[in-house]
Amino acid sequence: MKIVIPHGIEMVEEALALLRGAARVTVLPDNSEATLRAEISDANAILMGAKPKLDRSLIESASGLKHIARLGLGVDNIDLQAATEQGVFVTNNPGLTADSVAEFTMALLLGLAKNIPRCDRVVKEGRWEDRSEMIRDNVELSSKTHGIVGLGKIGGRVAVRCKAFGMRVLYFKRNRAPDLERSIGVEYTPFETLIRESDSISLHAPLTAETTNLFDRPQFEAMKRTAFLINQSRGKVVNEGSLIRALRERRIGGYATDVYEDEPPDPKSELFRFKNVVVAPHVGGVTRESRVRGHLAVAAEVIKALRGGIPKNVVNGEVLEGFKV
Structure with a gap:
């Protein structure tokens, strides 16, 4: 053998x-x-x-x-x-790897909400005066609404963690999960409603023909302009060209990802020029x-x-x- x-x-x-x-x-x-x-x-x-x-x-x-x-x-x-x-x-x-990915999802969410990568650079690069920008931009998660697309083993664990932060949690998946609705307190909602009402959204669905470009221009236009999107699914679930356009036009509050359309991604991509983008090299499930x-x-x-x-x-x-x- x-x-x-x-x-x-x-x-x-x-x-x-x-x-x-x-x-x-x-x-x-x-x-x-x-x-x-x-x-x-x-x-x-x-x-x-x-x-x-x-x-x-x-x-x-x-x-x-x-x-x-x-x-x-x-x-x-x-x-x-x-x-x-x-x-x-x-x-x-x-x-x-569900716990590892769920923890990493929260790290990415916190990285966006608290501008942690930018804070790190400000101190290390001797730009203390730039802290005023972070003071204006930092937001709380408590009392905000988080939307989960794909409430499987990972999505369910993300929901538990978001609830611990005092967040309202919406979810969308093909089949409702009434047991989790009762045990965790998550709320099922249609996809379009989740996009409109969420202050942050995390993606945990597998890549299929149905989920390819699940987030494209119409979805970005429907999101709150302050909303964060965290991709822990696959790069092609988000249309990267439409994402860059949305960031350029300030249609969303920020984006964090551990996955890309092509891996490794082009380090010269326009995606990496935005201050409100937090990225990682596909290590979310690795501990x-x-x-x-x-x-x-x-x-x-x-x-x-x-x-x-x-x-x-x-x-x-x-x-x-x-x-x-």
């Missing part, structure tokens, strides 16, 4: 030891498609991050592949249809604790699949129809 780990994925030693006890583990030395194609040809499992892209031709070239295991949540870089046709399990790792939890969980499920079992969190459920234990 052979397990492939793409270049750039740094597995914790405990998880690597588990995998090496069950199969031959190949860690790719570079991120070229040629290397990936050569090594995946006789692989039985591959661990995946947000990159590389695993398209149909790569999946079909790996005749012995049984399991594609995503270390995170999003699977938009994997051709699910091709994997299903080949009888390959595709799994993700929901919940294990020491979440890495250990996530990597050990994925390793255990990969081993289960290689031994003929059904792993947890299968994304392409159709593949189970012809599967017998």
Whole structure:
């Protein structure tokens, strides 16, 4: 049995030891498609991050592949249809990074509301007189309304934290969550209403055809001019061109993100010139604790699949129809 780990994925030693006890583990030395194609040809499992892209031709070239295991949540870089046709399990790792992402969402929200990155630069660069600008711009979160798009494991945890800050919390998702409405005190509202009424909005929906460009020019025009938008979903959920236009025209209060249309983003992008934009290098779900939890969980499920079992969190459920234990 052979397990492939793409270049750039740094597995914790405990998880690597588990995998090496069950199969031959190949860690790719570079991120070229040629290397990936050569090594995946006789692989039985591959661990995946947000990159590389695993398209149909790569999946079909790996005749012995049984399991594609995503270390995170999003699977938009994997051709699910091709994997299903080949009888390959595709799994993700929901919940294990939910607390980390929820905490990071609040950090981004606070970064915007309290201008923390700007405050840091003012002190370090000896521009103490600029503090008056932050005094005018800083806002409180208490009694404000926060809107959550996608109330899953992450969105639910964000809701709990926002409620602890004294915020009213609205949410939108395809299926209502009455249990969370009762237990947390969140309010379901149509998407358009959430956009109009929220003082801040955080995005936690997966990237699909339906959510691509979910926030475009009409949504920015409907937002409060003081509202903050935090993207913890995928870069393409927000139309970057429309976002830049909205920031340029001061149609929104600010934007914070950990994800981008293209990663890594162009450091010369106009997006990074705005003072009311807070950015991070796609690290929201990465902490020491979440890495250990996530990597050990994925390793255990990969081993289960290689031994003929059904792993947890299968994304392409159709593949189970012809599967017998």
